[in-house]
Amino acid sequence: MSQEQSFDVVIIGGGPGGYNAAVRAGQLGLKTAIIESRGVLGGTCLNVGCMPSKALLHASELFEAATHEFKTIGIEVPAPTLNLVQMMKAKQDSVTALTKGVEFLMKKNKVTYLPGFGKIEGAGKVSVTAQDGSVQQLTTKNIVIATGSEPTPLPGVAVDQKQIVDSTGALSLPTVPKHLVVVGAGIIGLELGSVWRRLGAKVTVVEFLDRITPGMDTEVATQFQKILTKQGFEFKLGTKVTAAKTSAKGVALSLEAAKGGNAETLEADVVLVAIGRRPFTSGLGLENVGIATDQRGFIPTDHFKTSAPGVWAIGDVITGPMLAHKAEEDAVAAIEFIAGKAGHVDYDLVPSVVYTFPEVSWVGKTEDQLKAAGVQYKVGKFPFMANSRAKINHETDGFVKFLADAKTDRVYGVHILGPQAGEMIGEACVLMAFGGASEDLARICHPHPTRSEAVRQAAMGVEGWTMQA
Structure with a gap:
């Protein structure tokens, strides 16, 4: 046992929620410690999520462009060959640089970084168990739970990270599978499916619902699916996976209609289970301070305060979008409450992005939601086919869609399916x-000429004065 240390704030979890909370706490002069069990800061996002997936998406886009597009624009080079080992090394080098950058931010803001597993032992008490088994005790005025989430398991389909993988395994496959089956047509599955399709895999997506990307505006999702199908994706919608059997030949998935029906078998080299994520709260000692999770595993909070005095929770362990940038907003708001300031997050304005090609981004309400609420609204749309920059760059798939109040013209939602959509949603x-x-x-x-003109033209379309289409 080492000597007990005392802090104003102890943060359990070093992902985007945790490390941004630590930075803000340091800025506000609070004596702060951050605990991370992974042994490296950055959480799922930097280590096995947002960042490595974007590295592979970028690399695979360039590979596909060199394979198919270069010759059409007058660049003649030999057919590219894939060096997957180097691609994975480049991905990891980028990740390592980012995580070291987060460590630097901790030092810059005078935050004590403690590698190990954090557990709440009681009111104002946290233990840190290092990888060598040694335990350190901390006392603190405030505890912030920022432990994030983990992939949701699929009953009957056991992940072995070889033939059946989750998102972590799909980021490090040693070879390109001949046939990759993705279970789940959400953001993670479609992004990782895009990577391996571009690198040469046949990709089949199996989805329980009768549509892809739940939560996305239905009109946008329908057009998005058509584009992905044109790229080579195959979809089995309204279908559930009931079992998986692995062998030396690969994986045999048992499928049947979501509403019931005859079973069928789908053969694959690799299966990616991407049906969502669930809060990670196992072993945190919540029971030691009387905190109980809800039926879905989330920690109930009121302005980030849990039922236990001095214990706060942010990010994926509380309700709301499971997104890194949402966790960052939670982090700042919670720390500002702790410091006696006024924290605030507008959850109606948390944008979402799918980093496929083309990208999809949106913020605010979908048309489905406005219809369900009986709101009177107007729509403005503009296709990228009519945008000069998109046309010149051969990136004409998709459109921009504005939803605004029929009387006041206040914007309720903006949806972009097209090139660089994630960069353009910010102005909305x-x-x-x-x-x-x-x-x-x-x-x-x-x-x-810029792609952003499509956003402006769609806004013009709400009042019927689009000028470029």
Whole structure:
């Protein structure tokens, strides 16, 4: 046992929620410690999520462009060959640089970083068990739970990270599978499916629902699926996986219609289970301070306060979108509450992005939600086919869609399916944060030629004065 240390804030979990909480706490002069069981900061996002997947998405996009597009624009090179070992090394080098950057931020903001597993032992008490088994005791005025989430398991389909993988395993496959079956047509499954399809795999997506990407505007999702199908994806919608059997030949998946029916078998080299994520709270000692999770495993909170005095929770362990940038917003707000300031997060303005090609991004309400609520609204749309920059770059799939109040013109939602959609959604977030109308954006000069002009043209479309289509 080492000597007990005392802090103002102890943060359990070093992902985007945890490390941003630590940075903000340090900025506000709070004596802060952060605990991370992985042994390296950054959480799922930096280590086995957002960042490595974007590295592989980028590399695979370039590989596909060199294979198919270069010759059409006058670049003649030998057919590219895949060096998967080097691609994985480049991915890991980028990840390592980012995690070291987070460690630097801890030092810069005078945060004590403690590698090990954090557990709440009682009110104001946290233990840290290092990898060598040694235990350190901490006392603190405030505990912030920022332990994130883990892949949701699928009954009957046991992940071995070889033939049946979750998102972590899919980021490190040693070879390109001939046939990859993705179970789950959500963001993670489609992004990772895109990587391996570009590198040469046949990709089949099996989804329980009768549509892809639940939560996305239905019109956008329908067009998105058509684009992915054109790229080579195959979809089995309204279908459930009941069992998986592995052998030297591969994996045999047992499927049947979601509503019941005859069983069928689907053969694959590798199966990726990507049916969602669940909060990670196992072994944290919540019971030691009387905290109980809800039926879905989330920690109930009121403005990030749990039922236990001095214990706070942020990010994927509480309700709301399971997104890194949402966790960052939670982090800042919770720490500002702890410091006696006014923290706030507007969950209606948390954007979502799918980093396929083309990308999909959205913020605010979908058309489905407005219809269900009986809201009177107007729609403005603009296709990338009519956008000069997209046309010149051969990136014409998709469109921009604005949803605004029929009377006041206040924007309820913006949806972008197209190139660089994730970069363009930011101006919609700003517009909506200030309660802006579609006309406000429509009358702001945008540079030409840029893809962002499509956003402006869609805003013009709400009032029927689109000028470029």
